[in-house]
Amino acid sequence: AHPSMCPYQAFKTKDSAMVLGAGNDRQWEKFCQVARLEHLLTDPDLLTNDLRVQNMQKTVALVQERLTQETTEYWLTRLEAASVPCAPIHKLSEALSHPQVQARDSVTQIEHPSLGTLNKVSFPIQFNGAERSPSSPPPLLGEHTAEILSSLSYSDNEIKTLHQQGVIFSHEHRTR
Numbered sequence: 001a002h003p004s005m006c007p008y009q010a011f012k013t014k015d016s017a018m019v020l021g022a023g024n025d026r027q028w029e030k031f032c033q034v035a036r037l038e039h040l041l042t043d044p045d046l047l048t049n050d051l052r053v054q055n056m057q058k059t060v061a062l063v064q065e066r067l068t069q070e071t072t073e074y075w076l077t078r079l080e081a082a083s084v085p086c087a088p089i090h091k092l093s094e095a096l097s098h099p100q101v102q103a104r105d106s107v108t109q110i111e112h113p114s115l116g117t118l119n120k121v122s123f124p125i126q127f128n129g130a131e132r133s134p135s136s137p138p139p140l141l142g143e144h145t146a147e148i149l150s151s152l153s154y155s156d157n158e159i160k161t162l163h164q165q166g167v168i169f170s171h172e173h174r175t176r
Contacts, residue, residue: 006052007031007063010089013072020063020075021085025049030082035066105132112137142169 001009005023022031025048032040040046040062045055052059067075072088079086090098096107096119108122115137122132145168149159163170 001056001060004053005049006056006059009060011060011064011067013067013075014069015071015073017089018067018072018075019087019089020067020079023049023085027084028052030084031063031079034078034082034084035063037062037066108132110137114140145170 008021008023010019022028046052106122112118146159162168
């Protein structure tokens, strides 16, 4: 929820969840009309955004009660048509297969030495068409431990001792 706008947060619907952002009085009015909650427009506790924030618990409860009566798709269609900010909350599988994610090549592939081809979420910003693929695969457990500790002035013997004591897992010492 937002501390200075209400309603401006996630809500459950009949079948999933969505975000509603009626962050000003005009959007609140449009929301109430779409939701057939026009009687709330004259509620003295909800007349302005400031009042809705002061009475956030009441506002959210009233909105939540109404939104659970219909599906996310029902609300998105009607609220978007009325220019009330809203969006679905996707499950991970839905987000990764979303057309916008596909169009932006937001999921790339990389070869891992022991796991084969992995899907990886790309860096979200693209600079002048530059490649956004990762420079290396995710490291194996302990793969860089010795290297990092060496850069912190640990000697090979100190690193070996830490590994033998079970303090660290060092891929390098495991394979030696």
